[in-house]
Amino acid sequence: MKKHIKRFRVRSISALVAVAFAANAWAVDPFTVRDIRIEGLQRVEPGTVFASLPFRIGDEYSDEKGSAAIRALFGLGLFKDVRVEVNGDVLVVIVEERPTVADVDFAGTREFDKDALKKALREIGLTEGRPYDQSLADRAEQELKRQYINKSLYGAEVVTTVTPIERNRVNLxxxxxxxxxxxxxxxxxxxxxxxxxxxxxxxxxxDTGGFLSWYTKSDRYSRTKLNADLEALRSYYLSRGFLEFRIDSTQVAISPNKQDITITVNVTEGERYVVSGVKLEGNYLGKEEEFKSLVTIKPGEPYNADQVAQTTKAFGDYFGKFGYAFANVEARPEIDRTNNRVEFTLLAEPSRRAYVRRVNIAGNNRTRDEVIRREFRQFESSWYDADKIKLSRDRVDRLGFFKEVNVETSEVPGAPDQVDLNLTVVEKPTGSLQLGAGFSSAEKLALSFSLRQENAFGSGHYLGIEVNTSKYNRTIVFNSMDPYFTADGISRTIDLYHRSSRPYEDMGGNYQLVTTGAGLRFGVPFSELDTVFFGGSVERTQIKPGTNIPAYYLQYAERFGYTSSAIPLTIGWARDSRDSAIAPTVGRYQRVAGELGVAGDARYARGNYQYQQFLPLNNKFTLAFNGEIGWGKGFGGRPFPVFKHFYSGGLGSVRGFDQGTLGPRDVTGASIGGPKKVTLNAEVITPFPGAGNDRSLRLFGFVDVGNVFGENEKFRPSDLRASAGLGLSWISPIGPLRLAAAYPVRKFAGDRIQKLQFQIGTSF
Structure with a gap:
């Protein structure tokens, strides 16, 4: 102990002596600066140094100013050494610049793109052209390790190599x-x-992995995913009566070789409680009965936190409908632990009524303000209405121009009865240029080109050019849509198209049905979900004879001509309440389309009705129904035109049968379709086994029923074909892909069977 004390004193005395000598060496008497010289500069501008010095020529110099100058120059981060020397009445500032980073490169990185890693280092200040600092290099190593830890690569090692090159630069x-x-x-x-x-x-x-873990990476630990899983666990218990459920701790342990992770979640379930009653207290604006109808908490059933949250939210929204933007609704539980029962008191205080002073929009760097504002149903200087605000937000989101749409309410300082609405959007690219090729079991090789702009010049207009070619179908389409052709929201669509097609046959024929036309359509919104479409077009259809042309087509052409002109008028109605157009899990879709040929060579009426319903069975399984009915009739002494026939069979109708081969045939055995069509589909959809809850890759079982009937045939259920099977749905980078393996349950002699089918872009 005495030796340690003695050594400390000796070192302390030595340090004091060194400081004293240093003070005597640097101490100078104050003097007036006649000149200032700077030595050692290579890339840094002299003005940068002069601007940082606390003195100028003609000023009085002192040791304090010299120390301040050294600190200021070091603070620039440009120099690794700075000295100030006095030569008479001339100050000499000697600097040694830090080397500049010439290049940053990475070796051995497979998990990350190099550009992404460079961006991460740029955010901490390490990039080309910046001064090199060892501390920044150390931070860069830690940042790289952090990026790898986020990918569950806990054993990643990073070694930094600094290579000096000419002109005081380094490569990292x-x-x-x-x-x-x-x-x-x-x-x-x-x-x-x-x-x-x-x-x-x-x-x-x-999870602990499965045969699809290479795709889902569900066996890689992520703190964010774990938090989401814990929340799902908590919600599961709270929605099943366990009012006092809690997660005590979560332990994540990693093995010494940093390859295996063990997760342990410790929970306390508590007792299961049943709701004994619900009562209302507070100010309900004299509308207690209306508020009671919004209560979803059910006495006699187990406590459900989701029902409590839904009820308080519904109360708050209903108060907002009357302008009370600051209503406070609290659900207070009164727990009877003896009988495991709980009673809820819904205490409401509407506070004060408010109106919207201003609607502020931010984030629309490209989209014009008017495109967003015309979707708003909540107006400025009007009473606050929560329903209209939610509707406004949903309408802006349905435009499809934005990745995120958020609405926040802020109080106006000094005006307790006013609020501002702040709408923030995050724009997404709305234009696309696609060149591609695809292969379908029905259409073989298909080439495609499309140029689309859904928000042309930020105006909200749609412009599109599409070219597709395949073995059976070729299409050239140009369309333009103005969603607000009138101030009332009536849309206008212009279509120009040229299509050539023939039935899906494998007989090697080269005949074609060629349709060229132009159309004008208008869409009138009758409600927030319902839109009625009407319009007209001019069409010219030509039957081009060739080898293996069906006799029915040839007979029609010889009787009514190979070329037909028509002026069809169209009318339709659509309602869509699905949660997603690509992978829906809940909601309903209905569509009615009618077409009437009123002039020209072809006189006919054609109608189509489609109904879809999606029912969530639980958080994984969805039950889906689809029904479609088509009907056509010729008049004016003519049959229904063959080029307007419906077809059935294959993906999109009755799977397991060759594409478009169901229904009537002519004397040559060729499928000719028909003016009557019935299709019924049912699916049970679930995430693919091993893919967790990822809904981009789904498995489904299905049952299909349907057929096409001739003009003089009666609909008979006994003529319907049916199939059942399994399918795979994948939202791939190039579009929705569906693969179906079907077994015909009801088939007849002559039916063409195709048990395995796939296509990109097909629904049902």
Whole structure:
């Protein structure tokens, strides 16, 4: 102990002596500066140095100013050494510049793109052209390791190599040894009694891996995913009566070799409570009965946190309908632990009524303000209405121009009865140029080109050019749509098209049906969900004879001519309440389309009705129904035109049968379609096994029923074809892809069977 004390004193005395000598060496008497010289500069401008000095020529110099000058120059981060020397009455500032980073490169990086890593380092200040600093290099190493840890690569090692080059520059190379990703070896839920551990782990997106883990990466640990899983676990218990459920702790352990992760979740379930009653207290504006109708909490059933949240939100929204933007609704539980019952008191205080002073829009760098404002149903200087605000937000979102749409309410300082609405949007690219090729089991090789702009010049107008070619169908289409042709929201669509097609046959024929036309359509919104469409077009259809042309087509052409002109008028109605157009899980879609040929060579009426319904069975399974009826009739002494026939069979109708081959045939055995069509589909959809809750890759089982009937045929259920099977749906980078393996349950002699079918862009 005495030796340690003595050594400390000796070192302290030595340090004091060194400081004293240094003070005597640097101490100078104040003097007036006659000149200032700077030495050692290579790339830094002299003006940068002079601007940082606390003195100028003619000023008085002192040791304090010299120390301040050194600190200021070091603070620039441009120099690794700075000295101030006095030569008479001339000050000499000697600097040694830090080397500049000439290039940043990476070696051994497979998990990340180099540009993404450079961007991450740029955010911490390490990039080409910036001064090199060892501390920044150390931070860069830590940042790279952090990026890899986010990918479950806990064993990643980073080595920095600094290579000096000419003109005081350096090249930085980060050599990464990524190693293998750490994978979840085990997930445990401890403390559960009411539900099996397998059921609770089934709620998690994280798992111990399966044969699709290479795609879903569900066996890679992520704190964000774990938090979401814990929230799903909490919601599961709280919606099933466990009012006092809590997650005590979450333990994440990694093995010494940094390859295996074990997650342990400790829970306390508590008792299961039943709701004994619900009562209202507070100010309900004299509308207690109306508020009671919004209560979804059900006495006699187990406590459900979702129902409580839905009720308080519904109350708040209903208050907002009357202008009370600051209403406070609180659900207070009164717990009877003896009988495991709970009673809720819904306490409401509407506060004060408010009106909207201003609607502020931000984030629309490209889209014009008027495109957004014309979708608003909540107007400035009007009473606050929560329903109209939500409707306005949904209408802006349905434009399809934005990735995110958020509406926030802010109080106006000094005006307690006013609020501002702040709408923030994040724009997404709305134009696309596509060149591609695809292969369909029905249409073989198909080439496509399309140029689309859904928000041309930020005006909200749609412009599109599409060219498709395949073995059976070729299409050239130009269309333009103005969604607000009138101030009332009536849309106008202009179509120009040229289509050539023939039935899906494998007989090697080269005949064609060629249709060229132009159309004008208008869409009139009758409600927020309903739109009525009407319009007209001029068409010219030509039957081009060739080898293996069906006899029915030839007979029609010889009787009524190979070329037909028509002026069809169209009318339709659509209602869409689905949550997604590509992978819906809830909602309904209905569409009615009618077409009437009123002039020209072809006189006919054609109608089509489609109905879809999606019902969520639980958080994984969805039940989907689709029904479609088509009907056509010729008049004026003419049959229904053959080039307007419906076809059935294959994807989009009755799977398991060759595309477009169901229904009437002519004397040559060729499928000719018909003016009557019935299609019924039912599907049970679930995420693909091993893919967790990822809905971009889904498995479905299906049953299809349908057929096409001739003009003089009666609809008979006994003539319907039916099939059943399994299918795979994948929202791929090039579009929705569906693969179906079907087995015909009801078939007849002569039916063409195709058990395996696939196509991109097909629904049902």
């Amino acid at each position: 190379t980060f050599t990464v040894t990524e190693g293998e990703p750490a994978k979840i070896k085990e997930i445990r839920v401890v403390g559960n009694k009411a539900f099996p551990e397998s059921t609770l782990k089934g709620l998690f997106d994280l």
